[in-house]
Amino acid sequence: MRFRSLLTIGVLLGTLSSAFGQSVSSETKDRVLLSMQNTIQRQAFVPGIDFTQWPAFLAKRQTEVDHAGDIPTFVSTINGALRDFGISHIRLLSPQNVKTRVSGVTQGFGMATQKSESGLLITAIAPKSPAAQLGLEQGDEIIQVEGIGKPVSYPVPPDNDTTALTIKRKSTGAIKHYMLAKKTYSTDQPNTLTWTNKDTAVLRIPSFSRTYSERQIEGFVAEVSQRKAKALILDLRSNGGGLVRNCQHLLSLLSQPGTPIGTSVDRRISERYVQITGGDSKDMVAIAKWCGPTSKTVKMAQQPFLGKLAILLDSRSASASEITSAVLKEQRGAVLIGRQSAGAVLVSLFLPLANTEGFEVQVPLSDYVSPGGMRLEKNPLKPDVAVEGAITETSDPVLASALKAMK
Template sequence: MFLILAAFLAPMPVRALEKAPPKDHRRVILDRLGEILVKEGFALGVDFRRWSDHVDKYRDRIRAAQDEQEFLSVVNQALAEFGISHLKLKTKRQMRRKRQGTKYGIGLFPMPQEKGLLVTWVVPDSPADQAGLRPGDLILSVDHQDVDDPADVLTRTGKNREFMWMHREKPRQAEIRDALFRQEELEPARILNGDLLLIRIPSFDSGIYHPKKVAKLFESADTARVLMLDMRSNPGGDIDHLKHLLSLLFPSGTPLFHEIRAHHLNEAGLKPRQVPEDVSGFLKQRFSRDQPLGRLHKAGRYRSYPSVPVVVLVDHWTASSAEIFAAVVQEHQRGVVIGSPTQGLVLPSMTFSLPHGFRVQVPVSDLVTFGGRRLENDPVIPDHPLPPQKTANEEQLILAVLEYLDL
């Protein structure tokens, strides 16, 4: 358990950006990163031995990086050449904040739109929230520069920036500065329209998702006409927590999803290079022949609510374990998914230590549904798709759910 100082309960400025590591340190960091990728990394269809090729493309920019943020950004661009998720260079400081339940930034989730960036979610009590930004707002500019890329607002500068946005067709502006803020936590279940139970699951991460607390939130599900699970902007998290939540909806023993690791290929008599570029097609073919791969995860023995109708709310920033959750509900026809298409970023990962205070997040397995669907680069498409603006606006979203369910 980590002790969180009271000062962390409200946003607070932190010191200016750190300097980039010395050039000799950079070489050591990158060499060790490559060793970890080859030894520990796994994702179907990916050859991590190509790290040296990718880093060579960015070597001059890596050498020229002036501060830590720029160094992280360029190295992560090199890692992005692999074309997969959950592969990222981080600092020890970032990982410590995550364990403590804090984050550094402004606390919003933006999505590109024709004339700016749509705010899909705002973390309560974050700098963005305190400045008055709300889900459904449209950010027009930052420091008088038009914005069209989430990086335009998410890149941390440590400085005051002037935001201009539209809120319900009225212009607003404010100076916003990156700061430490508490990550969103579980909140009490809400009863809507008399008998609709709404439970928000902001993350499956340890420290945010508490199985006993979640089970407590479900106690009213027996009498609910509909159970709505809000997964909007849920970035995913622990597989065990994903299984726990699914186990509250399905009878014990229900097959949920497969987790594929490198040794599962060996057990099937396959080598990594035998997996074609069309990984999804390869998996569908095997599963259709009753030749599944990997460890099958099943629903555990918990008090479950298998009869209450379920609605899963998703949006552009729903990712990883939250996407698997929605896909399992769809595949088993356990409920309906409503909202906007998800991220398509679904690879279980681990974090490994690097020299000089850095860490690297590396995928170590693949997740596919019981039926063999791989969601990496293949987002969940809702059963009832809605425009992002309507998905971001809770009032409009709930009305759309009621209309869809004819309630």
């Protein structure tokens, strides 16, 4: 099982350009949709969600599906229909998306954009990507692509491995010209431990998925304890989630053994609750209170760090990041700093679609309620100290606020 955000940022950034031009046949689309329908209606479960509505949601976009001639357009159309369920953790992945998710390696420009008044606003840059190597930054605007003013879509056609961009830089307002090349790069980001002073360390965890290393994280927390730090700042900004066991592992390093992690309400628990109590199958908080916690922290070989805690969050902090933050706030008094989280917390699985040449679908299997009785799906965590400033080369206002709070 995995906790994942609705949009996994590494997949999004990595495949913006590399998948364009991969045509998709009507036969492939039919096989994908048939396998999707069978998988969703057989496996998916969220209290109060009627997954038998999927054919109706799809029918509303049938014309778009029929006209989709390439894989990215087809996948985007299907995911638009899936969003009609109004929940996270349900989406279609193309074969390229799947490869990137598994390997952490992709090919492309490495940036995401959205329409703006002048053209296209760069909303995210993948570290180590071609865009990052050119020095492009979030907030820069693309005002021309291949000499064409006010572009309305991105990326450019796939036969262009190198693309001419005219950029208005956010930092200076200057107009600059760049040649941006598609390259293979890693979307992985490392876990890091840094010290702001002798009493305070910052543990940055970019993901609870493939890059999370139990041994490395244990070493970091052991160092914090050995150096007798008074406070630990846990940086979970843009951490979209990952494996359940990694979430439990980190919480076990920062909490006493047996600390409740919360309740995952799956189909079996929901049905037993209704059968035994006659209660409402959609009342997540009541079900969680009746069931009790389904997971707790475990005893580790090393003593947990029990000093002061602050957690840095933003709108891309999702799933396992939100669970970790909620548990540490409720059970350890951790201070949440930054922006509100994604509000995307469902337990899910990535399931291959039979006879589709590599497509997968992510389906939710259960909902989650925190130990304190808070359902996090569509209910983002709100920071105790709200900070809107962006990170620059010389300042990090969110971290600065955390250091102030730890005093």
